[in-house]
Amino acid sequence: MKPRTARICLAGAAAALATGLVLTARAGLPGLPGIGTLPLPGGADLGPHPYTVTAVFRDVTSLYPQSAVKVNDVPVGRVQEITVDRDDWHARVTLRINGEVRLPEDAYATLEQSSLLGEKYIELSGPGGLTPRPDLDIRQAADTREAATGRLADGDTIPVARTNRNAEVEEVFGALSMLLNGGGIGQLNTISRELGQALDGNQDTARSALRQVSVLAKNLDAHKGDITRALDHLNTLSATVSARDQKVGAVLTRLSPGLKVLKEQRGGLVTMLKALDTLSATAVTTLDRTQADLVADLRALAPTLQRLADAGQSLPDALQVLVTYPFTDEVLTGVKGDYLNVYLRSTAPPGTTILPAHDTAATPGTVPLPSVPAQGGGTP
Incomplete structure (x- = not known):
């Protein structure tokens, strides 16, 4: 056989083999698995007891079965199957993960790309990221999360709310x-x-x-914590105002007539403020000019105020006696019954004429009054 003929036969055989592999990969032959189901060389070691997790994505552009599953860029599994949910048309990606790698139950799944034109893979992480300490490997770092959250178990699903993808180059x-x-x-x-x-x-x-x-x-x-709290408080205030929008609207509606009145009386308000400004200037000038006299008056008033302060409780006690003069509170101690026996002695001033005693001899049953001489030169 000539060399050229041999080359043509080899090229035809290679083309036929490639065509067969493509057809097998797309449709699969009975009893022969597709090429997409074959494991890629150099993939992650799944170990003897891998577990399966399903991640729901809105779209999985250029992601294929047997793609890598990584945690902190460390391969821990691979993509087993990609299907489409007929209800919401979301992509359901089945992941096979090494059984020794345990992730938190609230893990996130992100569609990443190894380089600008590199392969796509699934990156798994916790809510705050699974960044291990330098002295821990990825499996130990995942185990340290178990105290705070539960584990991602076999058959669990990562919902679409916890999945995302990076932007494509296009x-x-x-x-x-x-x-x-x-x-x-x-x-x-x-x-x-x-x-x-x-x-x-x-x-x-x-x-x-x-x-x-x-x-x-x-x-x-x-200060991101303070900013977050301020935004949360602003959100609470906005929710409160939104719940009371009718009351706020009523207040604003009723405020309109008042603003109209203020607008109509704007000239008077401006005149009043100008007059207040003039009064303030006059008061300041007056106080500046009478400052020395005012200070002297206050200093002269200081002794009087000091004496009033020294009087203390005596001053209110004296005022209580003043309003009850001449009968003080001590009078009440002498009252033994319904009547008060009072002996009254009076002295007539000089020049007072005192009438003589009334003759009661002709009137039986009467007691004559004694004749009291007038003091100080009075006429009896």
């Missing part, structure tokens, strides 16, 4: 084209040139601005 370039004025990627040169001209001679200012931005970012990161 999506990045599409967004970049939208950013650059409707897809003008050729304008990158112009943008770069203009940016260079803008920074030419302003390197120190640009570095200072970048340092300030870095300090601002660090301060924001240090």
Whole structure:
């Protein structure tokens, strides 16, 4: 056989073999598994007791069976099967994971890419990321999470709420084209040139601005807890205001007439404020001019106030006696019954005429009054 004929036969055989492999991979022959089911060389070691977990994605662009499953970039399993849920049209990815690797029950699944044009794989992580300590391997790091959460068991499902995927290269370039004025990627040169001209001679200012931005970012990161709490409180306030929107609307509606009145009386309010300003200036001037006299009056009043303070409780006690004069509270101790025996002695002033005693001899049953001489030269 001639060499050229041999080469043609080998090429035809290779083409036929490739065609058969493609057909087998797409449809599969009875009794012969598809090429997509064959394990890839160098894959993760599943161990003797692997377990199965299902992750639900909205889409799994360019992900194929036998793709790697990693935790912190360490292969721990592979993709076993990819199906489509007919109810919500979400992709259900079945994962086979090494039985010695235990993940938290609230683990997340993300569709990652090893490089710009590299293979796709599934990255598993905890809510805060499974970043191991330098002295722990990935299995020990996963075991340290067991105290805080349960384990991801065989047959569990990671819902679509805890799955995500990275942006595709096409999506990045599409967004970049939208950013650059409707897809003008050729304008990158112009943008770069203009940016260079803008920074030419302003390197120190640009570095200072970048340092300030870095300090601002660090301060924001240090106070992210306070910012989060402020946003939560603002959310609570917004919810409270939203629940009382009718009352707020009623208040604003009733406030409108008052604002209208204020608008109508704006001139009077301005005049009043000007008058208050003039009064304030006059009062300040008066106080400045009479400051010495006012201080002297206050100092002169200080002894009187000191004496009142020294009187203490005596002053209110004296005021109580003043309102009951001449009968003080001690009078009540002399009352033994319903009547009070009072002996009254009076002295007539000089020049007072005292009438003589009434003659009661003719009137039986009467007692004559004694004749009291007037003191101080009075006439009896």
